Amino acid sequence: MKDKILPYGDRLRQLLVKSNITSSNLNLFLRDKGVFLGGNEKDNSVPLLIKTLITPNEFVELYETQKKKEDNVKINSAVLKCSKDFSLPNIIRGGFDLNELVENSSDYKQNFTIKGSPVFYFEDEVGVLDYEIERVNLLDDWTNNLTTHKGTVYVSKREDGAIELKVEQNSTSKETKFINDLINKEIKKAFVKEDIISSKSDYIRIRFNDFSNPDRIQFLYSFTTKMCVYLDFVSVSDIDIYLDEEEKTPEDLKKFLDELESLKLNGKKLQNHPLVTDSKYHKKVIFASLSLKYKFNIDGVKGECVIKIYFPEYISKKDETSEVQYVINFTINKDCKGIASENELRKKVISYIDSHKLRSYNLFKKKETVIESV
Structure with a gap:
């Protein structure tokens, strides 16, 4: 739809009022056009924009701002112990x-289709499966009733005293x-078939x-240390906190905490x-998520980076088996835009984050299980 219509008036308003396009996004957009407003609220910026014509490139910029908020790439990883080379x-x-896997996964037709016939390819001995789906939601408005979403699975073998699949x-x-x-299950089946793992083996995950x-x-606070040559820690900006009802509240916090179930802290240097x-x-106190700001310099591309490390199912439904997950968002300096994409920058830092994550996990977890560090 966005390729066929350049919206104005009320159609443009439907896009601008979405919560995932913030007042700050709109003010930065206007500032780049040479328009400076006295207030930061959408009440000021939205009426101005819907009364003016925007160029196709400017519409794409606004639309991609919305998509960037919706399609944060969520990353997790797991290790599968193998018994032989x-x-x-x-x-x-x-x-x-992959299409057959999806078709056989349930008795009803899914609300999405996989584009093409994706297969594994190799980059530096890492197996990569990239795919894209197209999803239809007739209940949504014109700006996103047909959406596309990408997924990637990386499979790599490493050897450091043990042979493992990551x-x-x-x-x-x-x-x-x-x-x-579905892909992970098929990978496991393939390794069971080759007698590399037993049928009782499962992925080791950080929960x-x-x-x-x-x-x-x-564990979460350890990400404030120097974990990557490309990143310099600046501050903790957001924390999701819950309270353990089985633990006694410290006396100096009784009045503050006793009537609360959860607490979200936002600040500059938490x-x-x-x-x-x-x-x-x-x-x-139970920390379920931490957002950390960094300055980055990746092969000359500079800017700011926010990494959110969290346990999503614990936050949504108090599921204590929730697997740790992280999201990386880059804000590239204006003079560096166009040199590298966010996906290229993300690929540069993921291995460092995962290595640090496993080292910290082994240092701070309960002692029953240890995952070998990368």
Whole structure:
């Protein structure tokens, strides 16, 4: 739809008032056009924009701002222990029919289709399966009743005393997460068939209940250290906090915390907040997410980066088996735009984040299980 119509008036208003296009987005957009407003509210910017004509390129910029908010690439990873050596290309290069997997996954027709016939290819000994789905939602407005979403599964073999399979999966919607799960099951079946793992083996994942409350805080806080040559930590900006009803509330926080179930902190330097720095509170408070700001310089491309590390199912439904997940968003400096895409920048830092994540997991988790660090 966006390729056929250049909206104005009320049609443009439907896009601009969406919550995933913020007042700040609109004011920056207007500023680039040489328009400066006295107030930051949409009440000022939206009426001005719907009364003016915008160019096709400007509409694409606004539309992609919305899509960027909707399609944050959510990243998680898992490790599958293997009992003997293997050739990864021999096992997965032939792949499987992704369309057939989806078709056989349920008795009813899905609300999406997979574009083309995606197969595994290899980049530097890493198997990559990229795919794109098209989803129809007739209840949505004209701006996104037909949407596309991308998913990627990476499979790599590594050898550092043990032979393991590492699967990273990026998902941008519930549907791509569903497809990634189907792919992971097929990968496991292939390794069982080759007698590389037993049928009882499963992916080792980092879960919420792998930590005590204090150690979960330490795990999340460890991302403030220098973990990557490309990133320099600036501050903690957001924290989702819940309270453990089984733990006694410290006396100095009773009046503040006793009537609360959860708390969301937003600020500029929350790494200095007492709930973070003072260990006497750590048994009572549960950290379920942390957002961290960094300055980045990736091969000369500079800007700011926000990494959100969180346990999504614990936040949504208190599921203590929730797997840790992270989202990386880049804001590229104006003079560096066009040099590299967000996806290219993301690929540069993911391996560093995953390596740090596994090291910190082994340091702070309950001691029953250890995942070998990369």
